Amino acid sequence: MVRFSQSLNPTFARYLRIQLLPSSFDAGGSANAAQRLTCFLIDDRVTVDAGSIGIALTESQRRTVRDVIVTHPHMDHIASLPIFVDDLFGELEQPIRIYATEEVIGLLKLDVFNDTVYPKFDELKNDHGRVMEYAPFETGKEFRVAHLSVTAIPVNHIVPTVGLVISDGKTTVAFSSDTAETEEFWQVVNRARRLDALFIEASFPDSMEKLARASKHLTPSMLRNELGKLNHNGMDILAVHLKPAYREIVARELNELKIENLSVMETGRIYEW
Numbered sequence: 001m002v003r004f005s006q007s008l009n010p011t012f013a014r015y016l017r018i019q020l021l022p023s024s025f026d027a028g029g030s031a032n033a034a035q036r037l038t039c040f041l042i043d044d045r046v047t048v049d050a051g052s053i054g055i056a057l058t059e060s061q062r063r064t065v066r067d068v069i070v071t072h073p074h075m076d077h078i079a080s081l082p083i084f085v086d087d088l089f090g091e092l093e094q095p096i097r098i099y100a101t102e103e104v105i106g107l108l109k110l111d112v113f114n115d116t117v118y119p120k121f122d123e124l125k126n127d128h129g130r131v132m133e134y135a136p137f138e139t140g141k142e143f144r145v146a147h148l149s150v151t152a153i154p155v156n157h158i159v160p161t162v163g164l165v166i167s168d169g170k171t172t173v174a175f176s177s178d179t180a181e182t183e184e185f186w187q188v189v190n191r192a193r194r195l196d197a198l199f200i201e202a203s204f205p206d207s208m209e210k211l212a213r214a215s216k217h218l219t220p221s222m223l224r225n226e227l228g229k230l231n232h233n234g235m236d237i238l239a240v241h242l243k244p245a246y247r248e249i250v251a252r253e254l255n256e257l258k259i260e261n262l263s264v265m266e267t268g269r270i271y272e273w
């Protein structure tokens with residue numbers, strides 16, 4: 001059951017809380033539905049990807065988020081990560097920890113935090129110490145991020161990418177990240193004792209399956225096939241990563257699948273399980 005809460009105080013959270021941060025804003029400054037960047041905020045402490053981390057966190061969230069899991073180095077998943085670290089540079093009392101595979105960390109060092117695009121923050125310190133550090137993880141092995149247990153599984157995208165199974169000990173959720181058809185991810189998800197929510201991508205409409213396959217993404221029909229590999233029942237299924245230009249048609253096609261508990265995740269809304 002998805003619960004909805006306006007509560008923003010993590011101290012009293014009884015549920016795992018996940019928010020897809022908004023990345024597009026109307027002229028008046030209010031967030032709108034289009035999802036151009038990917039960043040899921042968990043319990044105001046951890047993020048999965050960091051596309052909008054530097055532009056969409058509240059002031060209090062900026063003070064509590066210190067752990068960032070990067071599924072892959074595509075721009076829509078890391079765009080404002082350098083800005084996030086930069087903004088906090090002087091005040092950080094502990095480093096921002098970037099969790100990713102060695103392969104992805106290598107790409108972040110080569111292409112982003114390289115002293116050309118932006119500073120090598122992992123080599124810099126403020127008055128309190130280091131401001132950013134890389135925390136490599138291995139796929140298939142559970143690791144700890146703040147209060148969460150995380151298992152990363154390679155998925156089928158155009159660059160090295162992982163899907164994630166994340167648990168706080170009570171609630172378990174899974175993120176497909178960006179992927180076309182994939183196998184190992186579902187095997188690991190199926191081994192989880194329970195599954196409360198699945199966040200799965202649906203980038204392009206069915207009419208653009210060729211492009212979806214070339215860029216290694218899913219269409220609604222491909223998503224339906226992927227769900228056929230899942231043994232769990234009853235969890236909430238939230239479609240994400242709808243390309244803004246095709247958002248309405250993808251949403252309609254998802255709706256036409258008539259899959260129980262499947263909906264398009266709303267940006268900015270706090271979901272609780």
Ligand SMILES: [Zn+2]
Nearest residue numbers: 072074157178
């Ligand atoms: Zn991608």
Ligand SMILES: [Zn+2]
Nearest residue numbers: 074076077178
């Ligand atoms: Zn993406």
